[in-house]
Amino acid sequence: MAKITIDGNTREVADGTLILEAAMEQGIDIPTFCYMARLAPLASCRMCLVEIEGQGKLQPSCATTVADGMVVRTDTPLVAETRKSMLELLLANHPLDCPVCDKSGECELQDQVFEYGAGEARFQDQKRVFYSKDIDLNPVIIFNAQRCIQCQRCVRICEEVVGAVALGTVEKGMDTKVTGFENSLAGCDHCGNCIEVCPVGALMSTPYRYKARPWDLKETDTICPYCGTGCHLSISVRDGQLSRVRSKYETGVNGETLCVKGRFGIDFIDGDNRLRTPLVRKEGGLTAVSWEEAAAFIAERADGAIEKGGSGLGGLASPRLNNESLYLFQKLMRTAFRTNSIDSSSRWSAAGPGAYQSLEGLFGGLYARRSLHQVLEADCILILGATVTDETPVTEYMVRGVARSRGTKLFIASARPSRLDSEAISSLRFVPGAEAYLLSALLNGIEGAEKTFANMGALKKSLLKAAKTPPPEFGEFLEKARTAFGAAESVTLLIGADLLRSPGAAAALSMVHGLGRVLDALGKRAEVQFLFDRPNQMGAWELGVLPGLLPGWRPVGDAAVRAPFEEAWGASLPADSGADFRRMLERSEAGKMDVLYVAGSDPLLSYPDGGLVESALSKARLLIVQDAFMTGTARLADVVLPAATFAEEPGTFTNNEGKVQELRPIRRPAFESKPNAEIFALVAEALGRDLGPVSPDAVFAEIAHLVPSYRGLSRDGLGDDGSYTRPFAEENGGDLDDPPLAAPRRTKGLELVTGDSMFHSGYLSGNSPVLGNLSAKAYVEMNPDAAAGLELADGSGVVVRSSHGEMKARLKLNKRFPAGVVFVPDNFADARLNRLLKHGEYPCPVEVQRE
Ligand code: SF4
Ligand code: SF4
Numbered sequence: 001m002a003k004i005t006i007d008g009n010t011r012e013v014a015d016g017t018l019i020l021e022a023a024m025e026q027g028i029d030i031p032t033f034c035y036m037a038r039l040a041p042l043a044s045c046r047m048c049l050v051e052i053e054g055q056g057k058l059q060p061s062c063a064t065t066v067a068d069g070m071v072v073r074t075d076t077p078l079v080a081e082t083r084k085s086m087l088e089l090l091l092a093n094h095p096l097d098c099p100v101c102d103k104s105g106e107c108e109l110q111d112q113v114f115e116y117g118a119g120e121a122r123f124q125d126q127k128r129v130f131y132s133k134d135i136d137l138n139p140v141i142i143f144n145a146q147r148c149i150q151c152q153r154c155v156r157i158c159e160e161v162v163g164a165v166a167l168g169t170v171e172k173g174m175d176t177k178v179t180g181f182e183n184s185l186a187g188c189d190h191c192g193n194c195i196e197v198c199p200v201g202a203l204m205s206t207p208y209r210y211k212a213r214p215w216d217l218k219e220t221d222t223i224c225p226y227c228g229t230g231c232h233l234s235i236s237v238r239d240g241q242l243s244r245v246r247s248k249y250e251t252g253v254n255g256e257t258l259c260v261k262g263r264f265g266i267d268f269i270d271g272d273n274r275l276r277t278p279l280v281r282k283e284g285g286l287t288a289v290s291w292e293e294a295a296a297f298i299a300e301r302a303d304g305a306i307e308k309g310g311s312g313l314g315g316l317a318s319p320r321l322n323n324e325s326l327y328l329f330q331k332l333m334r335t336a337f338r339t340n341s342i343d344s345s346s347r348w349s350a351a352g353p354g355a356y357q358s359l360e361g362l363f364g365g366l367y368a369r370r371s372l373h374q375v376l377e378a379d380c381i382l383i384l385g386a387t388v389t390d391e392t393p394v395t396e397y398m399v400r401g402v403a404r405s406r407g408t409k410l411f412i413a414s415a416r417p418s419r420l421d422s423e424a425i426s427s428l429r430f431v432p433g434a435e436a437y438l439l440s441a442l443l444n445g446i447e448g449a450e451k452t453f454a455n456m457g458a459l460k461k462s463l464l465k466a467a468k469t470p471p472p473e474f475g476e477f478l479e480k481a482r483t484a485f486g487a488a489e490s491v492t493l494l495i496g497a498d499l500l501r502s503p504g505a506a507a508a509l510s511m512v513h514g515l516g517r518v519l520d521a522l523g524k525r526a527e528v529q530f531l532f533d534r535p536n537q538m539g540a541w542e543l544g545v546l547p548g549l550l551p552g553w554r555p556v557g558d559a560a561v562r563a564p565f566e567e568a569w570g571a572s573l574p575a576d577s578g579a580d581f582r583r584m585l586e587r588s589e590a591g592k593m594d595v596l597y598v599a600g601s602d603p604l605l606s607y608p609d610g611g612l613v614e615s616a617l618s619k620a621r622l623l624i625v626q627d628a629f630m631t632g633t634a635r636l637a638d639v640v641l642p643a644a645t646f647a648e649e650p651g652t653f654t655n656n657e658g659k660v661q662e663l664r665p666i667r668r669p670a671f672e673s674k675p676n677a678e679i680f681a682l683v684a685e686a687l688g689r690d691l692g693p694v695s696p697d698a699v700f701a702e703i704a705h706l707v708p709s710y711r712g713l714s715r716d717g718l719g720d721d722g723s724y725t726r727p728f729a730e731e732n733g734g735d736l737d738d739p740p741l742a743a744p745r746r747t748k749g750l751e752l753v754t755g756d757s758m759f760h761s762g763y764l765s766g767n768s769p770v771l772g773n774l775s776a777k778a779y780v781e782m783n784p785d786a787a788a789g790l791e792l793a794d795g796s797g798v799v800v801r802s803s804h805g806e807m808k809a810r811l812k813l814n815k816r817f818p819a820g821v822v823f824v825p826d827n828f829a830d831a832r833l834n835r836l837l838k839h840g841e842y843p844c845p846v847e848v849q850r851e
């Protein structure tokens with residue numbers, strides 16, 4: 001600790017603290033431009049200069065650390081005069097065009113000139129002009145170079161946090177010019193973080209340009225609807241219309257950053273494809289009707305089927321819906337439609353009941369329900385089955401941060417390469433399906449680990465099986481990871497969505513348990529967190545939107561488990577385990593599905609066996625689709641119920657950290673759409689059931705009463721930072737099984753994998769005009785050598801063919817791609833990739849040929 005006196009106040013602060021930060025802690029305001037807590041100090045703007053006793057020259061407080069006995073003064077005449085001079089210098093070249101500048105009213109230069117400036121300009125020289133016009137750097141960023149004050153926050157956030165290195169500088173001093181490659185931004189993510197940190201109106205958002213003045217905007221804080229990182233968004237609206245989305249300094253898991261989807265993709269709420277009124281199929285076509293008519297239609301068509309009961313009813317809901325809606329959905333299906341055939345995982349055809357059993361165990365203990373920042377403080381991090389850069393970009397920024405600043409040992413094992421690989425000690429490319437094998441081989445080589453296997457029950461067999469002959473391509477990765485894990489005191493495993501796509505999901509999750517146990521037995525702290533690319537996968541699962549499981553992962557077949565729900569809901573519940581979405585489709589295809597209720601999901605676009613999905617959905621006797629958009633699935637429906645988007649209804653999401661965060665509506669639902677919760681209540685009422693109060697407070701209270709991991713939480717108590725759910729069981733309680741270990745697959749042909757791209761992750765992004773403009777069509781990505789062997793050139797049109805179907809797209813070559821792997825982003829409506837994919841098979845063997 002160091003004792004330091006600032007402006008007469010003496011305090012002890014930690015060694016290594018910057019004077020600026022020590023002053024901030026004491027509530028002393030020092031003006032800055034180039035400083036940002038998250039970025040390496042540059043000390044270029046000289047606004048933060050302070051006097052230090054015993055030192056002849058003023059020192060930059062943003063780059064000088066405290067020393068014991070130091071006496072600092074921040075408000076002397078010399079300091080004030082110097083600040084005035086620095087501002088005068090900046091204004092010498094700054095165009096005084098505040099009346100037409102988008103930043104006016106929230107510009108740091110304006111504020112500081114007002115607070116510390118001279119009040120008049122003495123420089124009469126010609127101002128420096130870099131370019132006579134503003135430059136469109138790309139579709140979302142416009143640059144006015146004259147306004148730049150050379151703080152380089154943009155360049156540093158792009159390089160240090162985003163990792164894109166799309167911006168740089170040329171020349172020096174006052175002539176320093178921020179630039180991209182030839183005035184465009186090659187390799188830019190379009191995340192807009194450079195716009196966010198620019199203190200002046202130099203870097204500006206094109207979609208927001210000339211739209212509003214800050215004082216005309218109504219700002220609402222809410223949570224991003226795209227991925228499970230759960231970033232805070234501040235959404236500004238003018239006259240009910242979306243104006244812009246920003247992040248807030250030091251707020252939420254994301255701090256001042258967002259990715260392109262969060263910052264520019266929220267415009268889907270005003271997309272052309274919004275549903276306006278309820279629709280009912282009459283004489284073959286969908287016809288606009290009133291809500292009453294739609295509800296009566298459902299009641300009339302569903303009544304007989306409910307009375308008949310049995311397996312002819314079921315529902316699918318999206319993990320993009322909020323907690324309250326998901327909870328009400330399963331309550332509606334169980335009490336009004338009297339079925340346990342409920343699912344929320346339509347993208348993972350290969351993950352069956354075994355996988356959910358393992359997930360339940362993980363949710364009970366090893367899964368860390370605490371901040372990602374804390375979880376990333378481990379000595380070693382292993383990312384398994386995820387392409388973090390594209391799927392959960394802000395999580396990627398954080399992982400990069402710890403790898404660089406703390407020297408955390410990062411390992412990545414995934415099918416696709418990503419920018420994060422360059423931060424890793426070692427990256428392994430492998431075809432999905434061999435995750436359990438990989439983990440087993442890793443554990444087997446950690447020093448001293450084998451001695452712990454004796455206590456691992458049946459798992460011992462699989463632990464010993466893999467390691468004897470690890471394939472050569474695993475060699476270097478395994479060697480480095482075993483050494484690092486062996487030396488580490490703490491290990492974090494981050495699991496991505498890819499792991500759940502493969503038929504090996506259950507085995508992989510069992511082995512994750514094994515990893516936790518073995519590391520624990522070795523005296524190390526092991527934690528798991530998920531990297532889901534949907535905002536509320538955690539909520540969907542824990543609130544019972546799964547076949548066979550009531551909220552809290554509890555088996556519906558057990559009468560004692562059902563009893564409290566029956567009491568709370570005033571209804572007896574069916575006891576059968578229900579069907580997953582696959583079985584619902586099979587029944588429908590066989591003409592045995594009376595009612596299928598799809599809420600917020602478009603399986604026609606996303607579920608494997610696209611051909612079967614289309615045929616099966618068409619054969620359901622009553623297909624109810626509740627959505628904000630006219631999706632492909634909605635076009636097949638008998639009744640379509642227009643729902644609010646995430647930005648038009650209250651509720652909560654539970655993010656990958658297990659944190660429950662509040663969604664605040666920015667406006668009332670568009671057109672005649674209604675909040676999802678209200679629609680479920682309306683449908684229940686039409687069927688003669690009462691779902692009870694459906695206000696967000698009431699539903700949340702019910703969840704907190706019935707779901708162990710939500711116990712003790714209240715909506716009021718969530719506050720701005722949210723509250724963590726809790727583990728509900730002891731991890732070390734149960735027996736571990738002996739999962740089958742699939743050795744890494746070796747084929748001579750090509751294997752197709754899929755997932756999100758940076759600009760697209762499902763039909764929300766598909767309805768965003770800005771994201772659509774950045775990435776309108778699906779593409780095929782593969783290794784240049786593999787492409788050359790097939791005489792395919794970059795950008796050429798290709799056909800990808802599986803045993804199931806084919807699709808056409810342009811080829812994109814990526815030399816970091818493994819030779820045998822082909823990637824096509826999923827959920828592009830033009831490609832209908834799901835027509836190629838087969839249920840239960842992942843990755844999918846394909847051929848690629850010239851079109
Ligand atoms: S938008 Fe993002 S990636 Fe592009 S230049 Fe700005 S910070 Fe860098
Ligand atoms: S463009 Fe903005 S953030 Fe970048 S150096 Fe100039 S003033 Fe600073």
Ligand code: SF4
Pocket residue numbers: 224225226227228229230231254258259260261262263392393394395
């Ligand atoms: S990282 Fe995820 S939650 Fe954050 S802004 Fe991007 S899509 Fe939204």
Ligand code: FES
Pocket residue numbers: 031032033034035042043044045046047048049060061062063
């Ligand atoms: S903020 Fe310290 S020199 Fe710029």
